[in-house]
Amino acid sequence: xxxxxxxxxxxxxxxxxxxxxxxxxxxxxxxxxxxxxxxxxxxxxxxxxxxxxxxxxxxxxxxxxxxxxxxxxxxxxxxxxxxxxxxxxxxxxxxxxxxxxxxxxxxxxxxxxxxxxxxxxxxxxxxxxxxxxxxxxxxxxxxxxxxxxxxxxxxxxxxxxxxxxxxxxxxxxxxxxxxxxxxxxxxxxxxxxxxxxxxxxxxxxxxxxxxxxxxxxxxxxxxxxxxxxxxxxxxxxxxxxxxxxxxxxxxxxxxxxxxxxxxxxxxxxxxxxxxxxxxxxxxxxxxxxxxxxxxxxxxxxxxxxxxxxxxxxxxxxxxxxxxxxxxxxxxxxxxxxxxxxxxxxxxxxxxxxxxxxxxxxxxxxxxxxxxxxxxxxxxxxxx
Numbered sequence: 001x002x003x004x005x006x007x008x009x010x011x012x013x014x015x016x017x018x019x020x021x022x023x024x025x026x027x028x029x030x031x032x033x034x035x036x037x038x039x040x041x042x043x044x045x046x047x048x049x050x051x052x053x054x055x056x057x058x059x060x061x062x063x064x065x066x067x068x069x070x071x072x073x074x075x076x077x078x079x080x081x082x083x084x085x086x087x088x089x090x091x092x093x094x095x096x097x098x099x100x101x102x103x104x105x106x107x108x109x110x111x112x113x114x115x116x117x118x119x120x121x122x123x124x125x126x127x128x129x130x131x132x133x134x135x136x137x138x139x140x141x142x143x144x145x146x147x148x149x150x151x152x153x154x155x156x157x158x159x160x161x162x163x164x165x166x167x168x169x170x171x172x173x174x175x176x177x178x179x180x181x182x183x184x185x186x187x188x189x190x191x192x193x194x195x196x197x198x199x200x201x202x203x204x205x206x207x208x209x210x211x212x213x214x215x216x217x218x219x220x221x222x223x224x225x226x227x228x229x230x231x232x233x234x235x236x237x238x239x240x241x242x243x244x245x246x247x248x249x250x251x252x253x254x255x256x257x258x259x260x261x262x263x264x265x266x267x268x269x270x271x272x273x274x275x276x277x278x279x280x281x282x283x284x285x286x287x288x289x290x291x292x293x294x295x296x297x298x299x300x301x302x303x304x305x306x307x308x309x310x311x312x313x314x315x316x317x318x319x320x321x322x323x324x325x326x327x328x329x330x331x332x333x334x335x336x337x338x339x340x341x342x343x344x345x346x347x348x349x350x351x352x353x354x355x356x357x358x359x360x361x362x363x364x365x366x367x368x369x370x371x372x373x374x375x376x377x378x379x380x381x382x383x
Contacts, residue, residue: 256286
């Protein structure tokens with residue numbers, strides 16, 4: 001089912017379905033909030049949730065009966081009421097025959113609502129739970145999930161699913177956090193966490209791929225020919241700014257000050273605002289981008305920013321003969337260009353938005369290579 005950011009702009013541009021009786025749109029940010037649009041023209045808000053392990057929908061009202069804000073206020077109140085009732089019933093229940101929820105019940109009623117409110121990068125948690133945790137462990141009561149079950153599943157994420165060690169380790173981290181939250185909410189009568197002391201896989205994050213000038217030109221040529229009309233701007237912008245993918249995809253025109261030549265990123269990965277210089281090359285690129293929305297790169301249907309550009313990116317990188325290059329490698333290439341231009345690691349740290357100097361040290365060897373090349377010039381004295 002399609003997902004979208006359901007806001008007033010989305011409602012204004014929404015078209016009625018023509019090839020089927022109805023279409024249902026689920027809000028990206030507020031899980032369970034849904035808009036059902038019928039070919040007849042009616043648009044109805046719903047709250048979809050799980051009850052007794054079954055999907056349930058509660059009608060909130062039509063767009064004629066409720067404003068969008070009123071519908072979302074009702075949705076939020078219903079959701080909070082469900083959480084409060086569930087916590088109270090579990091806390092006050094003296095019947096020990098079935099007081100503990102399954103992992104799926106805990107995720108639906110406590111964990112997911114909590115992380116949406118308190119964790120900025122909650123979509124990563126949700127994705128890992130939905131794709132890798134709940135299918136295997138969701139139906140099991142939380143206190144019946146044993147350490148051996150966790151170790152086995154953790155191992156299979158590498159051996160069978162061929163996932164990266166970092167992804168498998170997030171499985172341990174997120175599941176452990178869920179148990180800590182269950183203890184904090186007093187849902188588990190005694191402290192219990194089967195994830196404790198399970199050893200993480202060693203993560204080799206040292207892989208760094210730097211594009212050469214020739215490779216960069218091939219890549220830029222490939223994205224120019226992409227059916228995705230925004231890709232020819234997105235990839236050069238990543239190369240010229242060193243910004244993270246999400247920072248570029250969510251960029252708004254109001255973030256750019258063309259008088260002081262600055263780009264303000266309101267909230268970066270570390271949760272803080274940062275400011276990048278709007279270089280002449282970046283400014284020239286910015287002037288080429290059509291203004292279609294408040295976002296630089298809006299989706300054609302919703303005018304909301306892209307969630308992913310993987311398919312078009314994957315096609316372009318293969319066409320450029322660079323199938324192993326990741327989007328994040330464009331950020332590495334930017335850092336490499338800075339270091340090779342004799343910028344200090346402190347300057348690189350500030351431009352990349354690293355919160356600590358330790359994160360920038362991965363590029364120190366590039367600086368050492370440049371020093372070695374310079375120092376080698378002394379060898380001419382003996383020729």
